[in-house]
Amino acid sequence: MIRKKRIPVGEIPLCSLADISFLILTFFLVSTVIYADKGIPLALPMYGDQMNVPKKNICNVFINDVGLIMVSETVMPIALLKENIRQRIIENPDLIISIKSVKDTPYKTFIDVLSEIKLSGAGKISIAEMEK
């Protein structure tokens, strides 16, 4: 007599696994925030680290409280700043651009100037407050 023994096959329903994993995926998609922390990078000088730089290697950029910009005794609009600084750097590659602002200068104006100077390709930028 041939007896067929039925072997029990343990099947796991796997169709719901996909649903569950999609749920988790959705959770992570919703809870993850893509951070876009962007800005203008700059290295500040060390505190009390005073360097004696020859005067010809410094280019002062003054910003006053109404947004007027003066580069070495000449007042100029912000649109001309980039080209002016670029010319100065070509003439003297060691040039340090020193941005000096007065107390009441809005931060917005400062960032505009900093952005233009960065665009001109200046590598050495220092920021300072104008002394009285």
Added chain:
Amino acid sequence: MKFEMKRKLQANIPTATMSDIVFMLILFFLTVSVLKNYTGLPVILPDADLEVIRKIESRRHTGYLWIDKSGAMSYNDKIVGVEDNSLYSSVYDSKRKDPQLWMFLQYDSRVRMEIITKANNELRKATAIFVNFATTTKQK
């Protein structure tokens, strides 16, 4: 003649418990991981050209400093000030713990430079000299 049926050996790895283990792992990570996300202060960031702005290197090695319109400062969601040296001490503390710290400075565009220079000087004293001035991208 006797037929002998050879029982085939079924080598099945039970995968039913695998999902349970995976779920346990997921729950573990969900409870352990903390999404570090600072509230900060309400600021309107200035905008700058796309060519000059860079992304911060890593959120892990970044300290977040906010200065809002009124001049209130918040460092990593802790209200700090210049006068009582709390800005200096907290920045110095995180710089000591993490020497490759970058500062991400979210200053409101309407703040006067006097306050900003004061804050920057505190950062310089705390040797946190690598900074990133937070901006938005200028719309053309």
